Amino acid sequence: MIPGGNSQKPWGKYVLAMNKITKDRYLPTGPEVTQSAQLYDISGDKMELLLDFPTVGEPHYAAGCPADLIKPRSKKIFNLEDNKHPYVAKTEADTKVVREGNTVHIYMTMIRSHFAPDNIEGIKVGDKVYFHVTNLEQDYDVPHGISIIGANTSELLIMPGQTETFLWEPKQEGVWPFYCTDFCSALHQEMQGYVRVSAANANTPLKWSLGEDIE
Ligand SMILES: [Cu+2]
Structure with missing residues (x-):
């Protein structure tokens, strides 16, 4: 997943790998063993791993975008x-x-x-x-x-x-x-x-x- 990948102007700085199968990686702590996801910086000549983290289910696709696209449009509080x-x-x-x-x-x-x-x-x-x-x-x-x-x-x-x-x-x-x-x-x-x-x-x-x- 590239942030903005389903828009006309993707932000090509990062890629998120959502790994559908993760074998021998995490401890079997529940009914399902978690899968892994990895966030890479792809802006340079070499991909750089920024974060590697467990994720749930069998990831298929996600959408990402910069936080400032969402934050100003979010409603934080409903006044009673x-x-x-x-x-x-x-x-x-x-x-x-x-x-x-x-x-x-x-x-x-x-x-x-x-x-x-x-x-x-x-x-x-x-x-x-x-x-x-x-x-x-x-x-x-x-x-x-x-x-x-x-x-x-x-x-x-x-x-x-x-x-x-x-x-x-x-x-x-x-x-x-x-x-x-x-x-x-x-x-x-x-x-x-x-x-x-x-x-x-x-x-x-x-x-x-x-x-x-x-x-
Ligand atoms: Cu409650």
């Missing part, structure tokens, strides 16, 4: 104040669960290291449950993720200050855990909550809380 998502919850006090017929909207927040609410009941089989999840963090490098069995997204990564929505249609009664999918602090493992799903014809009232038992 500017969040215009129609279902945003900007504080934990704004979190709520609202039923409209068979549709339920959960206004949820995430911050190190809990969800609010983290205990919900009164959802029924057959409901269309929209999770609108806002990451309250304002440190740019602390995303959180969310996942729940049966959602059409295997997991959703939400950047600080952003709100993302996913649909969950529970098919079965029971207590369903949801949890953070991105390692976010020493308490990441505890960043989880539960939704209790009742039968389609149940009269279980909608209730939600943070860190307490629902009576």
Whole structure:
């Protein structure tokens, strides 16, 4: 791979070798032995090896370019104040669960290291449950993720200050855990909550809380 190699003006100073097979090179520390990659300076008469490092999988191709092409176009932080998502919850006090017929909207927040609410009941089989999840963090490098069995997204990564929505249609009664999918602090493992799903014809009232038992 030459940086810019798939553009009309490649930067011909470097080449990255992505080696599809690496034999007898690295210790077998996992299900697959890592492959190797090598970064060379090709600007002189002789290729000069700058960096030799393990890489994963079976590399096929990559694209590279100078950092200043990407950096000025990158958005580093989403200000919570500017969040215009129609279902945003900007504080934990704004979190709520609202039923409209068979549709339920959960206004949820995430911050190190809990969800609010983290205990919900009164959802029924057959409901269309929209999770609108806002990451309250304002440190740019602390995303959180969310996942729940049966959602059409295997997991959703939400950047600080952003709100993302996913649909969950529970098919079965029971207590369903949801949890953070991105390692976010020493308490990441505890960043989880539960939704209790009742039968389609149940009269279980909608209730939600943070860190307490629902009576
Ligand atoms: Cu988290």
